Amino acid sequence: MYAVIETGGKQYFLKSGDALYIEKVAPKEGEKVVFDKVLLTANADGSNLQVGTPYLKDVTIEAEVERQGRSKKIKVEKFKRKIRYHKVYGHRQSYSKVKVK
Numbered sequence: 001m002y003a004v005i006e007t008g009g010k011q012y013f014l015k016s017g018d019a020l021y022i023e024k025v026a027p028k029e030g031e032k033v034v035f036d037k038v039l040l041t042a043n044a045d046g047s048n049l050q051v052g053t054p055y056l057k058d059v060t061i062e063a064e065v066e067r068q069g070r071s072k073k074i075k076v077e078k079f080k081r082k083i084r085y086h087k088v089y090g091h092r093q094s095y096s097k098v099k100v101k
Helices: none
Strands: 002-007 010-015 019-023 032-035 038-042 063-072 074-080 083-093 092-099
Touching: 002 032, 010 019
Parallel strands: none
Antiparallel strands: 002 010, 002 038, 019 092, 032 063, 063 092, 074 083
């Protein structure tokens, strides 16, 4: 089964049994998370296609949180030439790794 869900302001295409990295969700490791903003569902062969307007009613996708973590640090640099202005900031984005049931 295929589905398109929305979480964390992004849309994800997923299949049964997939593991994906999403924006951090509240449940802890080993707990279930339910995605209720489902945009599309279909069978593996493309039949039984359902498209929401914008979301499908009474359709949810369950997943299990495998890991909570933070990605590698990225550097953000502000620089203005000729006026001796230079700032460097670091940022690490939090994520959750979930496995679709």
